[in-house]
Amino acid sequence: MSDLAVWEQALSSAGNWYRALPPAIRAELDGLLEEIMQLKRTLVELVTSSGSSAICRSCGGECCLLGRYHVSVLDILAYLKTGVDPVVPNFFASPACPYADFSGCTMPPGYRPVTCVIFNCQLIEDRLTAIERHTLYAHESRLRTTVARAGRMHDIRIDRPLLLSCS
Numbered sequence: 264m265s266d267l268a269v270w271e272q273a274l275s276s277a278g279n280w281y282r283a284l285p286p287a288i289r290a291e292l293d294g295l296l297e298e299i300m301q302l303k304r305t306l307v308e309l310v311t312s313s314g315s316s317a318i319c320r321s322c323g324g325e326c327c328l329l330g331r332y333h334v335s336v337l338d339i340l341a342y343l344k345t346g347v348d349p350v351v352p353n354f355f356a357s358p359a360c361p362y363a364d365f366s367g368c369t370m371p372p373g374y375r376p377v378t379c380v381i382f383n384c385q386l387i388e389d390r391l392t393a394i395e396r397h398t399l400y401a402h403e404s405r406l407r408t409t410v411a412r413a414g415r416m417h418d419i420r421i422d423r424p425l426l427l428s429c430s
């Protein structure tokens with residue numbers, strides 16, 4: 264099966280699973296998804312306000328070359344919850360990330376995979392003050408905890424990669 268066919272099957276399964284959730288569980292999950300999206304936005308804002316964009320542009324997105332499996336079921340549920348069309352991958356872009364185009368990541372900060380919003384290379388870390396680093400780590404820890412909670416709250420692991428979720 265092609266990557267795109269696997270993606271579409273996994274997308275459909277995630278949607279069916281989400282829509283069939285008992286109302287109380289779905290409401291709890293929606294609350295966690297909201298919190299996760301806000302934490303992701305905050306983490307991205309923290310590093311971009313330190314001037315990371317210019318550095319990442321000149322680097323060319325070195326750390327985005329392994330993004331294929333970064334999108335999780337949970338990340339896709341954020342699109343479903345907000346009624347936004349999910350990211351459209353380009354699996355022919357290899358070795359570039361399937362979720363990027365010539366101008367960078369096509370996923371808005373609140374929808375980006377956890378791995379992507381948590382990782383900062385040394386160049387970026389070096390731009391942060393001690394206070395900024397402390398704030399970043401505190402938010403990262405909250406994000407990990409919230410994702411772990413959401414990932415295990417019902418009958419399947421939804422914090423696993425979307426492309427591996429049907430295998």
Ligand code: SF4
Pocket residue numbers: 318319320322323324325326327382383384385386387
């Ligand atoms: S975080 Fe570092 S490795 Fe990744 S794109 Fe930015 S500068 Fe490059």
Ligand code: SF4
Pocket residue numbers: 326327328329330333360361362363367368369370375376379
């Ligand atoms: S999803 Fe976006 S941030 Fe993550 S590796 Fe791909 S292009 Fe980079």
